[in-house]
Amino acid sequence: MSPLLLLLLGLLPLLLCLLRGRNRRDGEPPLVKGWIPFIGKALEFGKDAHKFLEEHKKKFGDIFTVQIAGKYMTFIMDPLLYPSIVKHGKQLDFHEFSNKVAPYTFGYSPMNRSFSGLREQVQRSFHLLQGDSLTLLTESMMGNLKLVFRQDHMERDGGWRSGSMYDFCHSVMFEATLLTMYGRPPASRRHGGVDTLRNNFISFDKKFPLLIAQIPIWLLGRTKAVRDKLIHFFLHVSGWSNTSQFIRRRAEIFEQYDTLRDVDKAAHHFAIFWASVGNTVPATFWTLYHLVSHPVALQAVRQEIQDVLRQDGVGWSSDGDVTLGRQQLERLLFLESAIRESLRLSSASMNIRVAQEDFGLRLDGERSVAVRKGDFIALYPQSMHLDPEVYQNPQMFRFDRYMQDGQQKTNFYKNGQKLKYYLMPFGSGSSKCPGRHFALNEIKQFVCLLLLYFDLQLEDGQPRASLDTSRAGLGVLLPNVDVRFRYRLRTQQLD
16 A cells, blocks of 8 residues: 555544534534635635624624634624633633744744743743833833934934834834843944844744744745844843843843753743834834824824923923933823724734633623633624724724823723723733733833924825734734825924
8 A cells, every 4th residue: 555545544534524623512602614624714814804703793693603724713702791701710721822822933942841930930020011110111211212213313404304104113113122121232322233133023023923823934935034033133132231120030030941042042032022012013103193193182192291291390392301201101191092092993912712621601690601622712802992882983093082081081881881891902811911011101102202302294195094904813903004204303392
């Protein structure tokens, strides 16, 4: 018997299983399999996830299971049920998914039993993104943003300069975040070759959705070579100065494990850097774009920044230097509302949990559904963010949507009931982004400096920016095309 025939006979049970798929059992949600074995509904979901889910919600109700690329994903579409999912910490686990996907995507060895305690120590290090450590990070970011702005964008010629807005945001935030988190070479204020590093990062980032889907990297052209270059850059972290407490602590943890290769340590650093930039940059772009597109919002936020400085007796002019500390940033409620509104309109993250056993998932006092071990339970908050019952005119940007009577607004409703979770760009529960407070501060600082020092205009004759849905499920969406804008140094002073 030929080897090929033996192989086919050996694969026959698997092929039959794939062709047959699975059938819905009593108590399970409606099952949507699609007509292509294994692939299921992956192509339709990937084309426009929000549209796909809304159409299936109308047909099957708030809970249904979809076969997507070999996985069975049960979507919970009613935001009133989100708390029931988040609290199932034992039977629904996020880390099983992330611990499998992250090593594959960023190129480091899984944290298996040979690295006992490593995962727990790494998780504990995230407390250094809060409290006093957050204050130090915020101060450092302020200085690095001003450094990049002054050296690259604040020539005193007084004229208008043109640029591409997303690229502008990316270049400034990329380098300032790198300097803040990882520091700089001992003999220099800035890293050499940042443009090359950033181009490699962008090249890798374009393939990120495919890597998360665990497409073999050898099918993705030069992606592995690009990733190797990015990892190699972070081999030198130990020799840099002004490194953040967070990164220093992680480096100390890695040094405790003799069998952890240097390339694995560098890949871990690269993963954290991607997490620091990958969603923060598009969130910064959308905040700036919406503000510049809405002059009333732009003026209100600029006035708020100036008022906070004036209240603290801070004199400022375009020739001077200004620093906004963490407490001042917390008082910028209109700006925070504008950021949250931009995140509402642009984020398309998917909150995933993996069922650890077959069990009945209790949804509320009356309902439960049967789920199987290994199935994904998914929340897709974009559907809530664009729900007209929760948000009036949901496609419209309203910079003060999260303001009420001079305070942050937190009361949003569905079916007459107050929502516990009404804005979820950073995940939920155990999967909630630990760096979210720093990310918000970064965006605030960037916008503050830009609005204080520059006049800003969109160039005429271009269409409005729209969302690139190819990254749906992975965080903040990028613009389909970049936006041209003009900027020049302001001459107005703050009294």
